[in-house]
Amino acid sequence: MIVIILLINIVYVSFFTIRMILTLKGHRYLAALISTIEVVIYVIGLGLVLDNLNEIQNLVAYAVGYGIGVIVGMKIEEKLALGYITVNVITKDYDLELPKRLREKGYGVTTWEAHGLEGDRMSLQILTPRKYELPLYTQIKEIDPGAFIISYEPKAIYGGFWVKNVKRGKLQKNE
Structure with missing residues (x-):
């Protein structure tokens, strides 16, 4: 019993x-x-x-x-791992290698120049299915071990090239 x-x-x-x-x-x-x-x-x-x-x-x-x-x-x-996460990354160096390498893996990456207490930075915003969350963190840390990473779940997602690429399975092909 x-x-x-x-x-x-x-x-x-x-x-x-x-x-x-x-x-x-x-x-x-x-x-x-x-x-x-x-x-x-x-x-x-x-x-x-x-x-x-x-x-x-x-x-x-x-x-x-x-x-x-x-x-x-x-x-x-x-x-x-249902849903998506948005990952914001801030790098110490304004290095275009990180977004380029992440895009080659199939991630949608938007970048802009940011200004921190200690100078210029590069800020990245990456949207990914949750099942790719941990591999994304690993890839970011391999390229830039000092990157500041914060993530959250978006409530709604509309438009953009990224949604089309995910539907085509581009991220799955790069696993």
Whole structure:
């Protein structure tokens, strides 16, 4: 019984996490489908615990399963890597090699001159699918180990050549 309750809650919370991410990313129909499955799992698991409230190990299994489910859900979300990120990079040297090499890899890069406390800099803005986030950081650090990198998720993306290139799979060919 303890193992069943533990596994049910791991699955339930993993579904909960994925459903929440899908909801935030605007995948409403898939989120609704997952929530239907999620609530069935939740009711079964909670029912098992409530039917046996006198056995503390069931409640402990439920709580531990919830905690493990959060971790499993986060790992699944990392693997799915839905959506895009915008990466802003500021280099110490105004070097055109970094944007050139990133463009050769298929990334869309916009650059401009920036002025920092210690002088002129080059600022880059790069939009990429989240699944390429870590390889992008690695490539930037290989070219410019001193680069300042900050990233965030854009709410909406419209137009530009980059969207067309991603749809054609240019980044995937350069993996």
